[in-house]
Amino acid sequence: MRNILLTISYDGTDFCGWQRQDDVTGGEAERTVQGEIEKALEKIHKQKTLVYGSGRTDSGVHALAQAANFYSPVDSMPAPNYVRALNAFLPHDVRILSAREVPQDFSARKSATSRVYRYFIATGDSTPADNMRFCWRVNNYEPNLERLNKFCECLRGEIDCASFAASGDDSISTNRYIDEAKFFFQKDRWGNDLLVFQIEANAFLWKMVRTLTGTLVNLDKSVAPLDSMQKILIAHDRKKAGVTAPPTGLFLYEIKFDGIRRHV
Numbered sequence: 001m002r003n004i005l006l007t008i009s010y011d012g013t014d015f016c017g018w019q020r021q022d023d024v025t026g027g028e029a030e031r032t033v034q035g036e037i038e039k040a041l042e043k044i045h046k047q048k049t050l051v052y053g054s055g056r057t058d059s060g061v062h063a064l065a066q067a068a069n070f071y072s073p074v075d076s077m078p079a080p081n082y083v084r085a086l087n088a089f090l091p092h093d094v095r096i097l098s099a100r101e102v103p104q105d106f107s108a109r110k111s112a113t114s115r116v117y118r119y120f121i122a123t124g125d126s127t128p129a130d131n132m133r134f135c136w137r138v139n140n141y142e143p144n145l146e147r148l149n150k151f152c153e154c155l156r157g158e159i160d161c162a163s164f165a166a167s168g169d170d171s172i173s174t175n176r177y178i179d180e181a182k183f184f185f186q187k188d189r190w191g192n193d194l195l196v197f198q199i200e201a202n203a204f205l206w207k208m209v210r211t212l213t214g215t216l217v218n219l220d221k222s223v224a225p226l227d228s229m230q231k232i233l234i235a236h237d238r239k240k241a242g243v244t245a246p247p248t249g250l251f252l253y254e255i256k257f258d259g260i261r262r263h264v
Contacts, residue, residue, distance in 0.1 A: 001071040004079050005102045006051075006086075008037070008066040011093040012247070013133050018057045018066070033057075033094055037068070040089035044082075045073055054108040054255045055115055058207065060247030062134065064118075065097065067255040069108045113259035114179055114200050119213045120186075120249040121195040128190050135194060136213075136249040141221055143195045148183040148220050151229040155181035155199070155212070158262075162236040164215070166207035166244070174236075177202045177262045181212070198253070202262040207244055215242035 016030035041049040054067040082099035120135040162174040179200040185193045232240045
């Protein structure tokens, strides 16, 4: 059995997240990215094949480069050929970008050293129709990049992120190691500025990136004192943070395997 690593892109709008959700009552399961890939692999292998993702994305969240591995029972098929084979069976909103063989003990989840997310925010007078599925439209907002990045300065190193965890998060620890958190502008293909929040960490709590995004934008809009984010962070209280930004603008942007392995 060979261990194959996939790089996957998907439009999460019409998915109930990444993770397969079997219906124990015998009804039709929710549509998920993992489920679609496993169905495609079953057509290729003629048997069930489990896929192990580097992390879970929620309903409506997208991915530019999700990572997942599976064990192939087929020895004769070169690993790169899985790109074309899988894409032939997958729906249009999931695409395999690359496939390669990795060591037997490699795990897309456990071997990952950090995850990078990007959140896209549209603040102009008008948003092109083809951006509406992939950004958060915030009206009457002129971002102050300097102030936003000042708020982000406390998001470095190992910190307790309890203030940004959704109710129901079942993580053993709310500590996470954040490598980077920053805002910048990026042009869309129409020349409009999109505000981008990028964050890299070893792992994330449930809805953490969306809550961070909503909190930071609200602090900037209200011209809050520059120590406001630090106070929210040390409160360890979700009620002190801001709104949870919608899933529309969030992308799992990159999975890194070459950094320092930290706790999850």
